[in-house]
Amino acid sequence: xxxxxxxxxxxxxxxxxxxxxxxxxxxxxxxxxxxxxxxxxxxxxxxxxxxxxxxxxxxxxxxxxxxxxxxxxxxxxxxxxxxxxxxxxxxxxxxxxxxxxxxxxxxxxxxxxxxxxxxxxxxxxxxxxxxxxxxxxxxxxxxxxxxxxxxxxxxxxxxxxxxxxxxxxxxxxxxxxxxxxxxxxxxxxxxxxxxxxxxxxxxxxxxxxxxxxxxxxxxxxxxxxxxxxxxxxxxxxxxxxxxxxxxxxxxxxxxxxxxxxxxxxxxxxxxxxxxxxxxxxxxxxxxxxxxxxxxxxxxxxxxxxxxxxxxxxxxxxxxxxxxxxxxxxxxxxxxxxxxxxxxxxxxxxxxxxxxxxxxxxxxxxxxxxxxxxxxxxxxxxxxxxxxxxxxxxxxxxxxxxxxxxxxxxxxxxxxxxxxxxxxxxxxxxxxxxxxxxxxxxxxxxxxxxxxxxxxxxxxxxxxxxxxxxxxxxxxxxxxxxxxxxxxxxxxxxxxxxxxxxxxxxxxxxxxxxxxxxxxxxxxxxxxxxxxxxxxxxxxxxxxxxxxxxxxxxxxxxxxxxxxxxxxxxxxxxxxxxxxxxxxxxxxxxxxxxxxxxxxxxxxxxxxxxxxxxxxxxxxxxxxxxxxxxxxxxxxxxxxxxxxxxxxxxxxxxxxxx
Amino acid sequence: xxxxxxxxxxxxxxxxxxxxxxxxxxxxxxxxxxxxxxxxxxxxxxxxxxxxxxxxxxxxxxxxxxxxxxxxxxxxxxxxxxxxxxxxxxxxxxxxxxxxxxxxxxxxxxxxxxxxxxxxxxxxxxxxxxxxxxxxxxxxxxxxxxxxxxxxxxxxxxxxxxxxxxxxxxxxxxxxxxxxxxxxxxxxxxxxxxxxxxxxxxxxxxxxxxxxxxxxxxxxxxxxxxxxxxxxxxxxxxxxxxxxxxxxxxxxxxxxxxxxxxxxxxxxxxxxxxxxxxxxxxxxxxxxxxxxxxxxxxxxxxxxxxxxxxxxxxxxxxx
Numbered sequence: 001x002x003x004x005x006x007x008x009x010x011x012x013x014x015x016x017x018x019x020x021x022x023x024x025x026x027x028x029x030x031x032x033x034x035x036x037x038x039x040x041x042x043x044x045x046x047x048x049x050x051x052x053x054x055x056x057x058x059x060x061x062x063x064x065x066x067x068x069x070x071x072x073x074x075x076x077x078x079x080x081x082x083x084x085x086x087x088x089x090x091x092x093x094x095x096x097x098x099x100x101x102x103x104x105x106x107x108x109x110x111x112x113x114x115x116x117x118x119x120x121x122x123x124x125x126x127x128x129x130x131x132x133x134x135x136x137x138x139x140x141x142x143x144x145x146x147x148x149x150x151x152x153x154x155x156x157x158x159x160x161x162x163x164x165x166x167x168x169x170x171x172x173x174x175x176x177x178x179x180x181x182x183x184x185x186x187x188x189x190x191x192x193x194x195x196x197x198x199x200x201x202x203x204x205x206x207x208x209x210x211x212x213x214x215x216x217x218x219x220x221x222x223x224x225x226x227x228x229x230x231x232x233x234x235x236x237x238x239x240x241x242x243x244x245x246x247x248x249x250x251x252x253x254x255x256x257x258x259x260x261x262x263x264x265x266x267x268x269x270x271x272x273x274x275x276x277x278x279x280x281x282x283x284x285x286x287x288x289x290x291x292x293x294x295x296x297x298x299x300x301x302x303x304x305x306x307x308x309x310x311x312x313x314x315x316x317x318x319x320x321x322x323x324x325x326x327x328x329x330x331x332x333x334x335x336x337x338x339x340x341x342x343x344x345x346x347x348x349x350x351x352x353x354x355x356x357x358x359x360x361x362x363x364x365x366x367x368x369x370x371x372x373x374x375x376x377x378x379x380x381x382x383x384x385x386x387x388x389x390x391x392x393x394x395x396x397x398x399x400x401x402x403x404x405x406x407x408x409x410x411x412x413x414x415x416x417x418x419x420x421x422x423x424x425x426x427x428x429x430x431x432x433x434x435x436x437x438x439x440x441x442x443x444x445x446x447x448x449x450x451x452x453x454x455x456x457x458x459x460x461x462x463x464x465x466x467x468x469x470x471x472x473x474x475x476x477x478x479x480x481x482x483x484x485x486x487x488x489x490x491x492x493x494x495x496x497x498x499x500x501x502x503x504x505x506x507x508x509x510x511x512x513x514x515x516x517x518x519x520x521x522x523x524x525x526x527x528x529x530x531x532x533x534x535x536x537x538x539x540x541x542x543x544x545x546x547x548x549x550x551x552x553x554x555x556x557x558x559x560x561x562x563x564x565x566x567x568x569x570x571x572x573x574x575x576x577x578x579x580x581x582x583x584x585x586x587x588x589x590x591x592x593x594x595x596x597x598x599x600x601x602x603x604x605x606x607x608x609x610x611x612x613x614x615x616x617x618x619x620x621x622x623x624x625x626x627x628x629x630x631x632x633x634x635x636x637x638x639x640x641x642x643x644x645x646x647x648x649x650x651x652x653x654x655x656x657x
Numbered sequence: 658x659x660x661x662x663x664x665x666x667x668x669x670x671x672x673x674x675x676x677x678x679x680x681x682x683x684x685x686x687x688x689x690x691x692x693x694x695x696x697x698x699x700x701x702x703x704x705x706x707x708x709x710x711x712x713x714x715x716x717x718x719x720x721x722x723x724x725x726x727x728x729x730x731x732x733x734x735x736x737x738x739x740x741x742x743x744x745x746x747x748x749x750x751x752x753x754x755x756x757x758x759x760x761x762x763x764x765x766x767x768x769x770x771x772x773x774x775x776x777x778x779x780x781x782x783x784x785x786x787x788x789x790x791x792x793x794x795x796x797x798x799x800x801x802x803x804x805x806x807x808x809x810x811x812x813x814x815x816x817x818x819x820x821x822x823x824x825x826x827x828x829x830x831x832x833x834x835x836x837x838x839x840x841x842x843x844x845x846x847x848x849x850x851x852x853x854x855x856x857x858x859x860x861x862x863x864x865x866x867x868x869x870x871x872x873x874x875x876x877x878x879x880x881x882x883x884x885x886x887x888x889x890x891x892x893x894x895x896x897x898x899x900x901x902x903x904x905x906x907x908x909x910x911x912x913x914x915x916x917x918x919x920x921x922x923x924x925x926x927x928x929x930x931x932x933x934x935x936x937x938x939x940x941x942x943x944x945x946x947x948x949x950x951x952x953x954x955x956x957x958x959x960x961x962x963x964x965x966x967x968x969x970x971x972x973x974x975x976x
Contacts, residue, residue: 110695110823114702117725121706124717133717140721144728147822152773154786166821170728170735177727182719188711318714526716562730569734570741 013157014149015052018112019045021142022100025119026093028135032126033090034078040071044097064102071098089122106150116143128526130518141167173569176561183537184554186547187530205284206244206433208257210412210456212393212402224282225435225454226290227519228447231276235292237437239328241457241469242290242449244434246307248343250423252351253398255416255431257309258343264306266296269466270331280321280522287311290434292326293469299324300531306340307430308332319527333466336428344428344461347420354400355417359424369462372425373470376418380475383407384414414472415456428461432469443509444516580644581633584651588626595656605631619656626650676834680766681745683816687829688740690733696824699729729824736825739772739818743789745831748796750811752838752965753803754929759837760798761811765789774820780812803839806925806968811835840964843930844923850931850942851915908953909935909942911963925967932967936960946970 023045030038051058071094072082079087096115103109120136120143145167152158152166205225226242234240247255274296281289289299289310298304299322301313312320336344349356359372366372385408395401399417402409415431422429436455438447457471523532537544537553544550589599589608597615599608609627613620629647633639639647692700703726710718748762763777767789776784777797789795803809814835817828876885876896886897916927928944935942936955943953944963949970951963 107695111698114698117702117721118705120721121709121715121718124715124721125713128715128717133720136717136721140724144822151820151823154774154788166735170731170821171724173731174724174727177730178720178723181723181727185719185723525720528716529714565731566734569731569738 011157012052012055014109014146016049017142017146017149017163018109018116019049019052019100021116021139021146022096022112022119024142025116025123025136025139026096028123028126028132029089029093029119033086033093036074037090037093041093041097044101048100058104059101061102064098067101068095068098071095085125089125092119092122109150110147113143113147130521137171141171144170173565176565177558180557180561181554182528183533184550184557186550186554187528187533205282205286205451206288206454208245208247208286210247210255210416210431210433211253212390212398212409212413212416223451225284225449225451226279226281227522228280228438228449229278229445230447234440234445234447235275235328238474239292240437240447241293241432241455241471242435242438243293243295243308243310243432244290245286245288245432246305246309246459247431247433248307250347250420252348252396255419264304264308266298266304268294268327268330268332269334270329271296271327272330273328274325275328276323276325278321278323280319280519280527281316283317283319285315285317287315289316289320289322291324292328294327294330294332296325296327297323318529319522321523321527321532331466333461334464336461341428341461344430345423345426347423352397352399352420354397355403355420356424358403359421362421363425366425369425369427369460372422372427373460376421377470377472377475380414380418380472384409384476386410386473386476411456411473414476415458418470418472419458422458422460430459432457432459436471441512441515441519443512444519446516446519448515448519579633580648581630581639584626584644584647585630585634588623588630588651588654591651591654592656597656616656619654622650622654623656626654676832679746679833681831681833683740683743683745683829683831685741687831688737688827689829690737690825690827693819693823693826696729696826699725699824703729728822732822733825735821736818736827738770739775739820740816740827740829742769743767743772743775743816745816745833747833747835748798750835750837752840752961752968754840755803755806755842757803759801759803759809759839761801761814761835761837763797763799763814763816763833763835765795765797766793767791772818772820775816775818777814777816779814784817801837803837806839806841806922807972808969809837809839811837838965838968840968841922841925841929843933844918844926845930847916847918847927847930849934850909850911909940910945910953911935911942912945913947914945921971925970929964929967932960932963 023042026038026041030041047059050056072091075082075087075090075094078090081087082091092115096112096119099108099112099115103112117140120139123132123136141164145163148167148170149158149163152162245257248258249256271294275292277292279290279299289302289312291310294308295304295310298310299312299320302310303313304310347356362372362375366375387408387410390402390409390413391406393401393406393413399413399420402413403417419429419431433454433456435449435453436457437453438449440447455473457469457473459467459469461467528536534544537550542553544553585605592599592612595616597612603611605627609623612623616623626647629639629643629650633644633647703722706718706722706725709715710722744766746764746766748764750759750761753759761779765772765775765787769791771791772789774786775789775797776786777799778784779799779801782799782801785797785799787795787797799811799814801809801811811833813830813832815828815830817826819826876898889897911928911931913924913928916924916931918924918927928946932942932944936959939955941953941955942963944951944966946966949966951959951966
């Protein structure tokens with residue numbers, strides 16, 4: 001039994017609709033997968049269209065089979081495997097092409113449409129942006145419209161309207177139920193099975209090491225790192241140090257997160273000026289989470305290390321959102337254990353000898369560490385230039401090369417060399433990486449921190465002061481800290497330069513509006529996870545303890561909303577409430593018919609009454625009263641509600657013999 | 658497999674009913690609905706989409722999955738609504754000759770909205786699809802091949818629909834007790850009936866003083882060869898046919914006894930041929946069958962009456 005109207009499968013226009021929907025859904029993949037995939041798919045679609053158009057024969061079975069094997073082989077050669085996000089999608093696209101080529105019956109067509117729905121899903125593996133979401137919704141509409149085309153239109157092909165309108169109606173009516181499910185369906189934390197390696201490909205962000213040159217690569221990226229929504233005023237720009245990985249280990253070139261893992265605590269000897277804010281961190285695939293210096297609370301499922309680096313239990317593979325409180329004025333770490341002190345002073349004696357010598361010289365000439373600090377800052381202030389494109393440091397002694405020869409660099413150069421100078425001078429020092437500043441969206445009052453805001457600074461340990469933040473970059477390029485990277489460096493690239501030139505103009509406002517929209521989208525749609533679901537339902541007054549309770553609510557809401565939608569559809573069809581006068585009249589006639597005096601079909605009420613009076617004189621008076629009221633109700637002025645009740649009562653009492 | 662289950666369920670719920678009196682309105686409790694094979698496949702696809710959404714934490718994947726699932730649920734309502742409150746009446750069933758195709762007609766009427774691609778089929782038969790416009794009548798003519806003369810009963814009919822997306826199959830049964838009269842297939846080479854009032858001369862030699870023979874008229878397609886004026890043709894005239902004017906007044910009895918044939922069915926075929934031929938010649942005729950006598954007459958109604966008597970010959974008058 002095929003579900004479609006006979007011959008619908010062979011109809012040219014039906015096939016064209018399917019091919020168009022397929023082309024639309026695969027189009028975004030053409031830009032992500034190797035070029036030949038898109039070209040091959042386009043060729044197959046064209047071929048299939050030609051077959052439908054000319055009513056030609058489908059390609060022979062052996063050819064389809066050969067192409068199928070070829071597709072699997074090509075996928076394997078392109079990706080080195082046939083599973084995983086990229087390879088799997090490639091394979092699915094190619095297999096869909098094969099299905100299109102060989103399909104003949106309406107059942108195969110419907111199967112192809114189902115493949116189309118799966119292809120929509122594969123697009124979301126690559127992007128879940130608002131534009132792609134809308135585009136995919138349009139694709140789903142096309143597919144449903146194609147499906148409608150196979151089940152409508154008797155003896156002719158349905159028109160564009162006849163396909164799109166019912167399909168659109170179906171989808172619109174499906175929205176309430178979809179929302180119920182989206183809100184109430186129990187969310188699960190984390191993957192059910194291992195994600196393929198490339199599931200989170202293309203994430204950018206900080207790494208757990210810093211080599212001169214790697215942050216300046218990040219600076220090129222306009223991608224969002226995270227967003228912060230402050231409760232109250234946004235703190236001054238120069239206090240917005242978003243703390244990330246803390247680097248202690250140093251091999252002469254690269255600063256690294258040390259291997260030790262000692263849990264710290266949130267106790268500070270001085271903690272003032274708390275600020276509350278909510279962070280929404282984009283996935284970056286690593287464990288760390290960000291906070292303003294210094295954190296007063298911890299996000300859920302995370303811990304803090306001795307050096308105030310917050311680490312999430314799971315890698316940040318999905319967008320996470322957490323509430324934070326930080327103290328902007330603080331003092332901590334006055335007691336430095338010996339092993340930490342040793343680590344914070346260690347460096348390779350054989351590398352960067354000139355830098356090391358300079359540090360030692362300062363230490364010898366200075367009375368206290370503060371003097372050393374000032375000398376170092378003065379050096380950076382007078383002789384160095386901040387640039388996004390520093391010359392490559394290729395020698396064995398990169399910090400020597402930077403400090404004494406090149407003298408132009410970026411935050412990681414300043415931070416790295418400064419920390420090394422301090423260590424050489426006997427002051428414990430470490431490098432902190434993270435982000436600095438951010439861009440305030442005037443519409444949403446939200447702070448947007450981009451990868452371009454990545455930054456590195458230094459913390460030194462001073463007797464009785466504990467760890468103190470020193471940002472050598474702020475000495476070299478005060479603009480960088482006061483008003484952000486764009487001001488310090490000038491425009492980057494074409495579009496940012498447009499934006500930079502138009503900071504307060506229409507374009508900037510549009511961009512801010514778009515960004516605010518994206519932020520809401522991220523929070524409410526894409527970031528709707530276990531935690532957010534619990535929060536949202538709590539804000540509605542539903543305390544959901546576990547998934548069982550959620551399941552009950554889901555059932556209740558589904559029945560309620562589904563019932564309403566269903567009722568809306570079904571009620572329109574119910575027979576209209578009938579005129580009580582007609583009901584009474586029909587009962588009256590039925591009683592007479594049972595009494596052996598049926599009304600003839602042609603007989604009007606008055607004629608019928610005449611016949612009743614002549615044949616059943618004993619009930620004539622009562623019959624006359626009923627008929628008169630009925631005639632008044634139907635053909636006269638109409639009767640009031642009590643009168644119609646009276647009419648019904650009279651009919652009920654009416655007893656023809 | 659699902660078709661079998663469906664059949665079993667349907668048989669259990671819909672025990673055979675006696676013919677219903679029209680019109681039949683497809684009220685809620687008469688309509689049954691189950692997913693089609695494609696519907697089950699769709700459910701499977703939804704499951705795959707759901708698992709993918711959970712595993713990859715794809716919010717838009719959830720949106721897609723739930724939107725499609727809700728669409729399926731709404732589609733079920735639409736499918737059901739496409740049948741609900743549809744009014745059915747029996748239509749005309751013209752008699753046919755055995756071997757021809759009879760058509761059972763069902764008139765569909767929608768009091769409220771348009772209905773699309775509503776199908777009606779006999780058991781095991783091919784479905785006939787119709788659209789029903791709002792407050793208009795649509796007619797579904799179900800072809801039924803015939804082989805034997807008699808009364809061809811239509812039996813219980815299934816009305817179903819899968820509009821709009823084919824994920825659900827909504828169906829109902831109804832039985833109007835429709836039947837088509839199937840006339841015996843005329844035996845074409847049976848010749849003309851023995852004419853009591855004419856000389857049965859095959860050569861068609863004019864019999865002097867024969868008042869039946871009226872005039873000659875131009876040959877028309879279908880005229881029996883024995884009526885052709887061969888003599889006139891031999892003289893070089895056009896092909897002419899002998900017209901028996903007097904036959905109108907003569908009473909011809911088509912008798913079971915006269916129809917010589919090996920078996921009763923063949924006799925009925927011969928008689929059917931005679932009825933058609935005599936009617937065509939414009940002669941008045943009566944029909945005599947064992948147990949049935951139809952007095953002489955002429956015209957389409959008479960012809961139909963005679964053919965029907967032949968079709969139903971031997972039928973036990975049933976309920």
